[in-house]
Amino acid sequence: MYHKILDQFPPGFLWGAASAAYQIEGAAQEDGKGPSVWDVFSKIEGNTFMATNGDVAVDHYHRFKEDIALMKEMGLKTYRFSIARSRIFPQGEGEINWQGFMFYDQLIDELLKNGIEPMVTLYHWDLPLALEEKYGGWLSRKTADAFVEYARVVMTRYRHKVKYWITFNEQNVFMQLGYRLAAHPPGKRSFKEMIEANHIVNIANARTVRLAHQIDPSYKIGPSFGYGPSYPFSCDPDNVLAAMNADAFNNDWWMDVYARGHYPKVLLYQLEKAGLAPTILEEDRELLANAHPDFLGMNYYHGGTVQVNRFEQKRKSESKQFDKTDPYQMSTANADDLEAKLFETAKNPYLKTTQWGWEIDPVGFRIALRKMYDRYELPIIVTENGLGAYDTLEKGKVHDTYRIEYLQSHLIEMKKAITDGVDVIGYCAWSFTDLLSWLNGYKKRYGFVYIDRDDESERTLERIKKDSFEWYKTVIAENGRNL
Numbered sequence: 001m002y003h004k005i006l007d008q009f010p011p012g013f014l015w016g017a018a019s020a021a022y023q024i025e026g027a028a029q030e031d032g033k034g035p036s037v038w039d040v041f042s043k044i045e046g047n048t049f050m051a052t053n054g055d056v057a058v059d060h061y062h063r064f065k066e067d068i069a070l071m072k073e074m075g076l077k078t079y080r081f082s083i084a085r086s087r088i089f090p091q092g093e094g095e096i097n098w099q100g101f102m103f104y105d106q107l108i109d110e111l112l113k114n115g116i117e118p119m120v121t122l123y124h125w126d127l128p129l130a131l132e133e134k135y136g137g138w139l140s141r142k143t144a145d146a147f148v149e150y151a152r153v154v155m156t157r158y159r160h161k162v163k164y165w166i167t168f169n170e171q172n173v174f175m176q177l178g179y180r181l182a183a184h185p186p187g188k189r190s191f192k193e194m195i196e197a198n199h200i201v202n203i204a205n206a207r208t209v210r211l212a213h214q215i216d217p218s219y220k221i222g223p224s225f226g227y228g229p230s231y232p233f234s235c236d237p238d239n240v241l242a243a244m245n246a247d248a249f250n251n252d253w254w255m256d257v258y259a260r261g262h263y264p265k266v267l268l269y270q271l272e273k274a275g276l277a278p279t280i281l282e283e284d285r286e287l288l289a290n291a292h293p294d295f296l297g298m299n300y301y302h303g304g305t306v307q308v309n310r311f312e313q314k315r316k317s318e319s320k321q322f323d324k325t326d327p328y329q330m331s332t333a334n335a336d337d338l339e340a341k342l343f344e345t346a347k348n349p350y351l352k353t354t355q356w357g358w359e360i361d362p363v364g365f366r367i368a369l370r371k372m373y374d375r376y377e378l379p380i381i382v383t384e385n386g387l388g389a390y391d392t393l394e395k396g397k398v399h400d401t402y403r404i405e406y407l408q409s410h411l412i413e414m415k416k417a418i419t420d421g422v423d424v425i426g427y428c429a430w431s432f433t434d435l436l437s438w439l440n441g442y443k444k445r446y447g448f449v450y451i452d453r454d455d456e457s458e459r460t461l462e463r464i465k466k467d468s469f470e471w472y473k474t475v476i477a478e479n480g481r482n483l
């Protein structure tokens with residue numbers, strides 16, 4: 001679809017930026033906070049780059065006012081952040097730690113005072129450790145009960161203050177990396193356990209969506225999903241079918257449950273035959289079918305290219321190795337794995353990559369928006385999109401032209417998708433300040449604001465505006481008119 005003139009962004013478009021508690025807050029043991037699974041996992045040698053962790057992170061816990069002043073200067077309309085559950089429930093359930101709430105009370109009030117709409121993620125991967133130890137984490141329905149209770153307490157407290165809620169961040173990523181590929185906590189390698197744990201998260205998600213609407217019918221709630229479209233390596237019909245399989249395996253398996261209320265039938269049938277289907281109770285079906293999100297959150301970094309897996313033949317293209325730094329379009333080389341029968345990943349010769357090997361594919365963003373909207377017909381909030389790069393501070397400045405180019409090219413494609421007819425209501429760049437990359441430490445920077453720290457030292461933690469800060473400020477002020 002070619003457009004001579006692009007539509008304008010709608011008035012009130014939510015220009016924003018995003019973060020997650022563990023990646024920015026620090027204060028890991030302050031004011032009664034309990035440990036999360038990440039507090040432990042990140043400190044085990046070999047789990048993260050140079051054992052980097054969030055003990056101090058970028059010290060947002062103590063510097064949030066300074067950070068919000070910068071957001072205000074930039075003109076942000078919304079700020080997406082997550083609540084560290086173990087600040088509220090140090091033991092995962094039971095007694096509430098009111099001191100933990102005080103931080104978020106102040107944060108939210110400060111945002112509102114500065115005219116910035118808070119967008120709250122209830123779960124960005126930092127499960128309270130106590131729930132992992134007591135119940136085996138997401139493998140138990142008791143963990144879903146504890147989540148719903150936490151969500152109830154938080155969503156009740158912030159009535160009249162918060163309108164936008166995100167249930168789970170990238171369920172596909174924390175499930176695959178946590179339960180199957182052992183790169184995130186709880187560090188398991190079991191496809192079956194992933195499917196079971198994932199079903200329990202689906203239950204928690206659906207219950208929370210319904211609860212939100214009971215607490216306040218004006219609440220807007222949805223999940224944030226790590227979405228990437230699958231391309232066939234060629235027009236060989238077998239490769240086209242492989243791309244359909246990959247979409248079902250990487251996207252529809254989650255998105256259909258959120259938005260259609262049931263698992264995609266073909267893939268479910270394959271899992272049943274392989275003895276890998278989730279244990280679905282009768283009441284689960286009713287629940288999933290009757291939880292309706294108000295929007296879908298899309299985290300877009302890139303998609304992937306696939307081809308049919310002809311096990312016996314020499315591969316047609318250099319196969320993309322699974323690299324634990326790239327959580328999207330996951331597959332393994334193991335021929336016994338279910339997806340090996342469905343597709344194998346391939347390198348896309350048309351796309352350049354970032355310094356961490358992630359494909360840079362702005363057109364894929366438009367494709368992703370089109371596909372998600374066509375299939376589910378719900379408004380979309382882009383809850384993450386950004387470039388991880390090594391930045392250099394020279395004479396007090398960071399000239400991150402490459403980040404501006406990256407973001408600009410993605411925003412243009414998003415504008416085209418809006419012109420195509422997709423209902424996009426907000427865009428949160430990842431991230432506002434530099435922050436901890438879960439597995440890659442502090443040198444993989446995403447922010448508009450440089451933080452003076454690295455993997456070895458916390459240094460001054462000073463905040464320094466990058467060139468991209470001024471650029472995004474202008475984009476917001478012009479409501480994206482001159483992209």
Ligand code: BG6
Pocket residue numbers: 020023169170173226299325327384388430436437438439440444
């Ligand atoms: C998303 C997560 O997967 O990608 C973020 O929601 C994360 O929390 C971002 O930081 C970038 O990933 P990475 O591995 O480059 O930090």
